[in-house]
Amino acid sequence: MISEQDAEFVYDEESGEWVNPALAAAKAATSSQVQVRDAVGNLLADGDGVTVVKDLKVKGANQTLKRGTVIKSIRLTGDAQEIECRHEAIKGLVLRAEFVRKLKPD
Template sequence: MPAVPACPQCSLDNTYADGALYVCADCGFEWAADAQDAEAGASAVVRDSNGNVLADGDTVVVIKDLKVKGSSIPLKQGTVIKGIRLVADDPDHIEGNSDKIKGLVLKTQFLRKA
């Protein structure tokens, strides 16, 4: 059985195949299976939680409080991450540094472009 891809709209993995369509159980988004295959062949576009395209060097803002593994300091809502770097072959993650924590890898669903 082929693996069902993550939702292109909300980036969550709670999706299933329904005939010729893929459906996201979380946001209700539906997309054609052949459209996903064509998109996988193209280079992945990295988008923030609002759908804005992100690029290397952009500045993003955290939209909710996040616990950071390996640190007792959480990232608070509104924290600015400057000079992000895109992760190769992974449109769901970016790398960056905050003022207090260095070497962060963050999911794009918790970020918005500043």
């Protein structure tokens, strides 16, 4: 028979333990987030500044982003390999995370 106290817990299949529902929901939310890493393995987040690590030809804009170009604020797209960013000459720019490096905090 299940007591009222046991009904407040949820069974976690990974650990094989009964856990608080709030803890289980938090764990599920963090596991569903995509981790985006830059060219050297640093974890990227929304609003981070990045620098381009190699010259990139931008399709549709007939321009090249030169190595060392600083992009001040990025947005994560939900894809582990793509980030959205803005450059003064190019709007709606999407870059592969493997071609950028996170700026060091000042």
